[in-house]
Amino acid sequence: MxxxxxxxxxxxxxxxxxxxxxxxxxxxxxADYRSPGGVWEQYKYVTLQEIMHDTEKRKYYWRYKKETIPSMSNAExxxxxxxxxxxxxxxxxxxxxxxxxxxxxxxxxxxxxxxxxxxGTNLEAICLSCKTIYDINTTLARLEECDYDPRCEKKECGGILKPNTVSFGQxxxxxxxxxxxxxxxxxxxxxxxxxxxxxxxxxxxxxxxxxxxxxxxxxxxxxxxxxxxxxxxxxxxxxxxxxxxxx
Ligand SMILES: [Zn+2]
The missing domain is CATH 3.40.50.1220 (TPP-binding domain)
Structure with a gap:
């Protein structure tokens, strides 16, 4: 043309x-998650409802994010x-x-x-209760010490943290x-x-x-x-x- x-x-x-x-x-x-071989073929998706109410699913989701976000943050x-x-x-x-x-x-x-x-963006995590935003790398770094269930650090909040991306069902x-x-x-x-x-x-x-x-x-x-x-x-x-x- x-x-x-x-x-x-x-x-x-x-x-x-x-x-x-x-x-x-x-x-x-x-990776394009809709392409064959994309990341979502290897990991079952987790919905917002599951992140909020199912601790095991939430931990699973954070494990998946810990595996995929670093390669994304290193991309140029x-x-x-x-x-x-x-x-x-x-x-x-x-x-x-x-x-x-x-x-x-x-x-x-x-x-x-x-x-x-x-x-949304994978550069941040968000508290589902008070909406405080955290740097994703700070949250990823403390995943192991909190057994893959990171919580809001604001006093008297302790809400569930989730990567600040739009989840299925959100x-x-x-x-x-x-x-x-x-x-x-x-x-x-x-x-x-x-x-x-x-x-x-x-x-x-x-x-x-x-x-x-x-x-x-x-x-x-x-x-x-x-x-x-x-x-x-x-x-x-x-x-x-x-x-x-x-x-
Ligand atoms: Zn909070």
Missing amino acids: DLSKIKDLIRKSNKITILTGAGISTESGI PNAAHKAIGKLDNEGKLYYLLTQNIDGLHEKGGVSGERIINLH NLNPLYLETAEKASKECDLFMALGSSLVVHPVCSFVEVAHRYSKPIIIINRDPTPYDHLARYKLTDSLAEILPKILF
């Missing part, structure tokens, strides 16, 4: 909203994450909406106030959803990158952008249910294509 038209569209856009999914992080060595942002960071640096990024929990957009240079971590943060909807409505270009766009409500943001007549670019290896709404659809590697088209 001739990339010059896409580059033109991006060049004249100054308020770009980008939605990213697992596909942007696979090139940083992070790839050229695609860095290109989006540069876009933010140039003042052209409106919002970055991500389904990923790996923290690679933060490491790739996108400023915190631009990032909406729709599914609702997405309504404030994030509101901001994401605004980001899709008020941008001048909407890009969906590395997402198969099958998880609700995330995929609905493409519909919102379309309803408000925003041009849409989709880059994903596989077809998505929204390809027909996109002005441009590419299947290239994000680490290769983004640095070429964003600038």
